[in-house]
Amino acid sequence: MTALRPEHETGAPYGRAAESGPSYGQQPYEGAGAWHEGQEWSGYEHPGDGGAGQVGAQPYGQRTQQTPYDATTVLPSYDEPASAPSYGPPAPRDGSMPLRGLVDDETVALRATDVGAARLAADRVGGAAPAPAPGGRAARRKAARRHGRRGNGPRTAERPAEAAETALGAPRSRMEARRAARAQKPGAAVLVSRLVGELFITTGVVMLLFVTYQLWWSNVRAHQEAGSAAKHLQQDWANGRREPGEFAPGQGFALLHIPKLDVVAPIAEGTSKTKVLDKGMVGHYGEGSLKTAMPDAKAGNFGLAGHRNTHGEPFRYINRLKPGDPIVVETQDTYFVYKMTSILPVTSPSNTSVLAPIPKGSGFTTPGRYITLTTCTPEFTSTYRMIVWGKMVEERPRSKGKPDALIS
Known part of the structure; x- marks a missing residue:
């Protein structure tokens, strides 16, 4: 705390000039009532000859009634001789007294405050507080600069456990x-x-590849094989190579044209899925109990089967045919032209009566030269069958050229 002033030799009140000499401290800078370095405020209003709010208005010999800053703080008596004035900070204007010994030669209080603040900051970030550097203020500043060389602030550990382990210097056992x-x-x-997750992912990839094969690659392969079969068949016809009236299973013998659907597909004997249908060709019902007539027969029903989806899907859009749309069968010597007459959208796969010489449900009542197209329905399933019928309207030799249905 600020040291008390020694009494003036003359006993004059502090702050006024005595007759025989100057008072302790300095003369007033701007007249009576001004504050001087080393003087102490006793309050804003004190009775005395100085008036209210005047410095030094109370006689020096009387004690100033002030509340101690702390009950443990011992204030020296005014009667004790003062060895030397202290040049610490002046007393606060509110009448309180500063702690005794706040400033000393080694700034012990400042070091304690720094260590406490460092520990508090380390606890907040979860790290260990840096140890205080030994020595004076210059040594601590040097240590602080060296400690914060790699960042703006003190380095802290990312995890409290690692920080504590590093601080203790004990490696993990x-x-x-x-x-x-x-x-x-x-x-x-x-x-x-x-x-399980990998199995699901693998299964999904396999299914995706299978769908891609069914919907895209199978069509590509079927179109290639069907195109190759049609090309070879036309080359044989051009070279005059004749085939017997009966054809082996899987052997191509004619071409099917559906101009409205832009379909040109080879017709092979039999309805084998692997040998005929999956190769993009149209199969003729010519075996067993489902054997149907050939196009050149004088009467009968020429029955054909084809895929609606995948493997070339030649019959995918036969549901779009309308009565009167042409369907042409091209053989080595003749063009057989049919006109679409009726359609059966859904029927059971076991309904073989649609292939009879007079197909049931077609609307035909007398024998004639008919054509029947069969395929699966709905799309991408084989639950039911769709049936399309047509009636022959023209038989044209190849020597007379293409029919009008193919010239457009």
Whole structure:
């Protein structure tokens, strides 16, 4: 705290000039009532000859009634001789007294404050507080600059456990390292879940590849094979190579034209899925109990089957045919032209009566030269069958050129 002033030799009140000499301190800078360095405020209103709010208005010999800053603080008596005036900060204007010994030669209080603040900051970030540097203020500043060289502030550990471990300087034991390694290994439940997830992903990829094969690649392959079969068939016709009236299963013998749907597909004997239909060709019902007539027969029903989806899908859009739309069968010597007459959208796969010489449900009542197209429905399923019928309207030799249905 600020040291008390010694009494003036003359006993005059502090702050006024005595007759025999100057008072302790300095003369007033701007007259009576001004504050001087080393003087003490006793309050804004004190009775005395100085008036209210005047410095030094109370006689020096009387005690100023002030409340101590702390009950443990011992104030020296006014009667004790003062060895030397202290040049610390003046007393606060509110009448309180500063702590005794706030400033000393080694600034002990400042060091304690710095250490406490550092520990508080370390606790907030979860790290260990840096140890105070030994020595004076210059040594601490040098240590602080060296400690914060790599950043704007003190470096802290990312995890409190690692910070404490680093601060203690104790490395992790082998047992603790093994426990940590075992903790990092996935458990049985995690491994099972990963295996199930990989199986699902693999299954999904396989299904995606299968769908891509069915909807895209199978059509590509079927179009290539059907195109090759049609080309070879036309080359044989051009070279005059004749075939017997009966054809082997899977052997091509004619071409089917549906101008409205832009379909040109080879017709092969039989309805085998692998040998005929999956190769993009149209199959003729010519075997067993489902054997139907050939186009050149004087009467009968020429029955054909084809895929509606995948593998070339030649019959995909036969549901768009309207009565009167042409359907042409081209053989080695003749063009057979049919006109679409009726359609049966849905029927059972076991309904073979649609292939009879007089097809049931077609609307025909007398024998004639008919054509029947069969395919699966709905799309991408084989649950039911769709049937399209037509009646022959023209038989034209190839020597007379193409029919009008193919010239447009």
